[in-house]
Amino acid sequence: MPELSEPIQTFILHWGEMGTRWGVNRTVAQIHALLMVSDRPLPADEIAETLQVARSNVSTSLKELQSWGLVKSMHVLGDRRDHFQSEKDVWDMFLIVMDERKRREIDPSIAVLRDCAEALKSESNPESHAEKQIGELLQFMETTNSWYANVRKLPKPLMIRFFKMGGRLNKILGS
């Protein structure tokens, strides 16, 4: 592995930093960044060397990235080592992350809110404000969820068009 050029280092470090701000382990995010900009799949030991972290740390981080579906392992002819490559398409990456966060965090939250709302309803209730507030939170999440489901099922080119549009929102909604 050639040393990383300065701008690429900057990118990887920044991506790692952003990771932490969004609840993602720094090393995991850095490895993701590295694989994104790599022009070929990398074996774990090369990643460890490049980022100067322990081999074992790379192993678990790669597992994590694979569990998100952001990284896949593959093989290279004449090399026994696993090689890892990142999803490269930014839109696909985005959707993967959204799907996964929905599955891991939003959906369970909706379930919890629903239970809480239910429990508060059946008590004859000195906490009607809380009930109302939680109900609104629940409704909000359900609304955005179903909105997302609809965006999600658009074929990708249409979806991209949808996001590039936006200037025309007013016109559409005005009708």
Add this chain to the structure above:
Amino acid sequence: MPELSEPIQTFILHWGEMGTRWGVNRTVAQIHALLMVSDRPLPADEIAETLQVARSNVSTSLKELQSWGLVKSMHVLGDRRDHFQSEKDVWDMFLIVMDERKRREIDPSIAVLRDCAEALKSESNPESHAEKQIGELLQFMETTNSWYANVRKLPKPLMIRFFKMGGRLNKILGS
């Protein structure tokens, strides 16, 4: 402060947990949750007692919530203490968080990516793949940013309509 009922405890604890998953301090998120479901503004000491955390911890967490614009302090007649109330409207809350994350994280990331892309362009370049990838990331962020700006400037009722719609997306985009 009456003790928290069981479903409300559940809600607050869950909200705290979700906080950590999104890079927000657990106590900060818990206080936010408590204030959301409270039917009146609460003074800091009451929050500390209710959530069983140190008064000083509450102080700094409230500062944090205020810096996000999610919580405001106010005064109650005949009480010298500051009382804190959360924004209650879920849509407004959502927009506040989006605005703030854009300002704190997305915009700076765009700046970094732009610098990196620039630096990679001027080097006569063995890293054209990285350049391409970072360029696409940049483009993606700029696209979503401007999409968000357009959604953002809709009057709230229209915006809500926009999110409740979604079923009609296909029809609209088909044209």
Add this chain to the structure above:
DNA sequence: TGAATACTTCAGTCTTGACAGAACATTCAG
């Protein structure tokens, strides 16, 4: 078969950030 290679898991260490409690600052009532 066993040495070499690759990968994973585990146990202990280290770091970061969260937190408590104390010290400090400010305001206000008397």
Add this chain to the structure above:
DNA sequence: CTGAATGTTCTGTCAAGACTGAAGTATTCA
């Protein structure tokens, strides 16, 4: 002016979890 009430800041402690190196497992090849 003083002391009680309130809020903030600071310092040291602690815990969570990130990370390392070593031990363990699996696979391949000589």
